[in-house]
Amino acid sequence: MLTIPTEILRIVLMVALAVTGYLMIRAWNDDYGQVAPPTPAAAPTVSEMPTPVAVTPLDPSPSVEVVSEVPSSDDVPSDIPAAGELEGDFVGVPSGGTNAARLIRVATPSLELWIDRLGGDIVGLQLPLYTQSIDSDVPIRILDSRSNHTFVAQSGLIGADGFDAGGERPLYSSSADEYVSDSAGVVVELEHVRNGVSVIKRFEVPADDYLVTVEHVVENASSTDFRTAMFAQLKRDRWQPESSGFVMGPQPYLGAAFTTNDSRYEKIDFDDLDEERFQADVTGGWAAMLQHYFVAAWVGDAEKTNRYTGRPLSGGHYAVGLVGPQFEVPSGGRGSARASLYVGPKDQQRLEEISPNLNLTVDYGILWWMAVPLFTLLVWIQSVVENWGVAIILLTVAIKIVLYPLSAASYRSMANMRKVTPQLKRIQERYADDRQKLSQEMMALYKKEGANPLGGCLPLVMQMPVFFALYWVLYESVELRHAPFVFWIDDLAAMDPYFILPLLMGGSMFLTTMLNPPMPDPMQAKMMKFMPVIFTALFLFFPSGLVLYWLTNNLLSVLQQWFNTRQAQKANA
Numbered sequence: 001m002l003t004i005p006t007e008i009l010r011i012v013l014m015v016a017l018a019v020t021g022y023l024m025i026r027a028w029n030d031d032y033g034q035v036a037p038p039t040p041a042a043a044p045t046v047s048e049m050p051t052p053v054a055v056t057p058l059d060p061s062p063s064v065e066v067v068s069e070v071p072s073s074d075d076v077p078s079d080i081p082a083a084g085e086l087e088g089d090f091v092g093v094p095s096g097g098t099n100a101a102r103l104i105r106v107a108t109p110s111l112e113l114w115i116d117r118l119g120g121d122i123v124g125l126q127l128p129l130y131t132q133s134i135d136s137d138v139p140i141r142i143l144d145s146r147s148n149h150t151f152v153a154q155s156g157l158i159g160a161d162g163f164d165a166g167g168e169r170p171l172y173s174s175s176a177d178e179y180v181s182d183s184a185g186v187v188v189e190l191e192h193v194r195n196g197v198s199v200i201k202r203f204e205v206p207a208d209d210y211l212v213t214v215e216h217v218v219e220n221a222s223s224t225d226f227r228t229a230m231f232a233q234l235k236r237d238r239w240q241p242e243s244s245g246f247v248m249g250p251q252p253y254l255g256a257a258f259t260t261n262d263s264r265y266e267k268i269d270f271d272d273l274d275e276e277r278f279q280a281d282v283t284g285g286w287a288a289m290l291q292h293y294f295v296a297a298w299v300g301d302a303e304k305t306n307r308y309t310g311r312p313l314s315g316g317h318y319a320v321g322l323v324g325p326q327f328e329v330p331s332g333g334r335g336s337a338r339a340s341l342y343v344g345p346k347d348q349q350r351l352e353e354i355s356p357n358l359n360l361t362v363d364y365g366i367l368w369w370m371a372v373p374l375f376t377l378l379v380w381i382q383s384v385v386e387n388w389g390v391a392i393i394l395l396t397v398a399i400k401i402v403l404y405p406l407s408a409a410s411y412r413s414m415a416n417m418r419k420v421t422p423q424l425k426r427i428q429e430r431y432a433d434d435r436q437k438l439s440q441e442m443m444a445l446y447k448k449e450g451a452n453p454l455g456g457c458l459p460l461v462m463q464m465p466v467f468f469a470l471y472w473v474l475y476e477s478v479e480l481r482h483a484p485f486v487f488w489i490d491d492l493a494a495m496d497p498y499f500i501l502p503l504l505m506g507g508s509m510f511l512t513t514m515l516n517p518p519m520p521d522p523m524q525a526k527m528m529k530f531m532p533v534i535f536t537a538l539f540l541f542f543p544s545g546l547v548l549y550w551l552t553n554n555l556l557s558v559l560q561q562w563f564n565t566r567q568a569q570k571a572n573a
Contacts, residue, residue, distance in 0.1 A: 102171075106188055107180045108207045111343075112139065119169035120190050120201040122153040125343050127210075127294075134482050134491050142241075142294055142343050150317060151236035151289070153296065153341050155201075155214050159326055162228040163192060163199055170194070172201060183207060196222030210344025211299075211354060217336045218329045226329040230337035232298040233321025234289045235313065238270055241291055252292030252475075256310050256320040257361055259285055265360035268310055273318055278310035286355050287320045293478040295361045298322055299340040299354060345478040348375075362476050370469040375477060382479075388492050389485030392474075392545055396552040399466055404560070467550070474545045485548070492545035499540055501547040506536030508554035512561070 102117040103124075114124035125143035132140045143151050156164030163170040172190035179186045188203040197220050204213040220226045240254050255269035260280040267290075268278050283305045288297035300306035300322045310320040322339065329335035342354060352359035364371035377398065382391035423445055431438035474480055474493060484490045488498055496502060510532040539547050 104174055104176070104188065104190075105178045105180075106186055106203070106205050107178075108184075108186055108205055109182065110208055110210060111205055111212070113143070113205070113212075115188065115190070115203065116145075117172045117174065117190065119154065119156060119164065120172050121155070122212075122341070125153075127344060130294075130345065131482070134494075140294070142291075142296060149237060149239050151234070151239075151296075153232075153234055153298070153343070154321075155216075155230065155232040155298075155339065155341075157199060157216055157218070157228040157337075158231050158323070159228040161197070161226045163194060164231070170199070179205075181207060196220070197226050209350075210342055212341045212343070213338060214341060215336055215338035217334070219334050220329040220331055223331055225331060226335075227326060228329075229326040230324045230339065231321065232300075232339040232341070233319045234287070234296055234298060235317055235319045236289055237316050237318075253363060254291050255289070256318070257288045257290055258282075258308055258310070258320070259355075259357040259360075260308075264357040265363075267363070270312075270318055273310050273312050277312070278308070278320075280308050281305055282308055284355065285322070286358055287322055288358070288361055289320060290361055290363070293346060293476075293481050294344065295346050295351075296343045297341070297355075297358060297361070299342065299358070300324065301338060302355070346476070347478065364469065364472045364476060367465060367469040367472065370465060371473050374466075374469055375473045378473065379479070387485065388480055388483040388545065389489065389548060392492070392548050393552050395470075396549050397556065400553065400556045400560070403466075467546075470549055471542075471546055474543050474549075480543075480545055483545075485544070489544050489548075492548070493543050495541050496544040496547060501544055501551060502536055502539040502542075505539055505547055505551040505554060506532045508551055508558065509535055511558055512554055 099116075099118075104115040104117065106113050106115065107128075110127070110129060112126050112128055113122050115121070116123045122143055123145035124141070126139040126141040128139045130140045132138050143153060145152050156162065156169070158165045170192040172192045174188065174190050179188050185207045186203075186205045188205065190201040190203075192199050192201075197218065200217040200219070202213075202215045202217060204215075206212070214232065216230055218226060218228065238254070240252075253267065253269075255267060256273065256278070257265065257267050258278065258280065260266055260282055272278075282300070284300055284302040285306055285308055286297050286299045287308050287310070288295050298321050300308075301324065304325055306322040306324050308320075308322050310318070312318055324337055324339070327335050327337060340354070342351070342358075346362045348359045348362050351361065364375075374395070378388075378391055378395050381394050382388055385391055385394065424442065427441045427445065428438060431441060480493045481491070483492045485492055488500070489496065513529065513532060539550065
């Protein structure tokens, strides 16, 4: 009868338990792990925005009924900073629901958005060049205004004479219901006239970029001066639109971020806004809402001092944005104010061009100082080889070369450990009943032979900061989203669907432990045997690009360890 060794049986049981636990977690995640979009607290009837992939030109017939606005006490800011100094507070006016008959569709190769004539807010925006999943042709939607989810970009004129003040948003008119361009940018002009004052709200939508310019032009034909200021804000709920793919893994940051005079990059999540509203006066500046791979940000006029705020609203919503300084348009005069709205991928180079510190919305955490050069080198290598997987392999080789002196010293120490193993066994047998004497004799032997029992851990410890920095590079960089490698690896930012890379990584790690000298402590020796199993189970859920890095690093370590061990043996001989 065949007898299975106890250790092998334990390993098999652990692997089976890990696989079973993974399948249970995946099933739980599918059924309960997805965060449901919050339901607004108000109960107005809201007509949903038409599905972007099947939009038809809107009927401008005046018989179409427009949904009435729902009063709110904290939505659009209505107070402005005093002229010459930024001070004051917000009270609110309504924004209400969205009616399909009021929507203006704007489409360019890089952006497709919907503007609500009531208030001139951008209530829907999607990115044609980015799909929702690797197997889908449906563009990913960033801004949205539906009964179960709200994320909109609002702007207007407030203050003593502003059309958006006083509890009512202006209903703009436009020359068309649809603006489409296949190769050039689009300029959309909305107009509203009241009491002899004409406000033209102009949207400049680019063809090959994600930065939309919003300008309010005031032409004052009345007999009195017109005093106002521009506001711009992002209003959204807590819904997480794109998960990391594994409910127990690290989740991407969802919340607000600002740049201030005191802090280049300040994250303020929704819980913080619930406790205390944010306010800062900044020359230029920006306010952003972050999610995985994508960002929406209002960027203020670089030459003006703007007041940036973040605050909770009713119905589980939050608003972050800016209010510019007050300006006055004399009777018969003309004036304007503008801000820029970026809604798109976290392209570090483009974000840095738009506004100082906006590139920091690609958040690499405390190891950013290591992650940024790693990303820069990775991008350069990819530009040469034109494959992100190959670029990761070559980056691993470069890192290994840089760390070679330290790891070589470690491997020489491990070779010396292997040499003293027979002597260690004799000492352990001789002083088996005297732990203190055993410890003293072992330390004396280590010192005499130049061996270090912890030397084998040094390569792992050295590469851990690099590992975590590269983890956030692969996790945060939109460039690796849906980036293919070879064969079944079609998304380096997602886990390996067949677990082939994690299993190969586990095998390479097992090979590495076989080359290491046996640990003197039996308990430590057992732990080292289980390390490949533990790491394999852990890496099942990591991005395949990161597993590729670790696999390549292990294979290079095996070659280096074999080479250094041979060199040490020759030297000892």
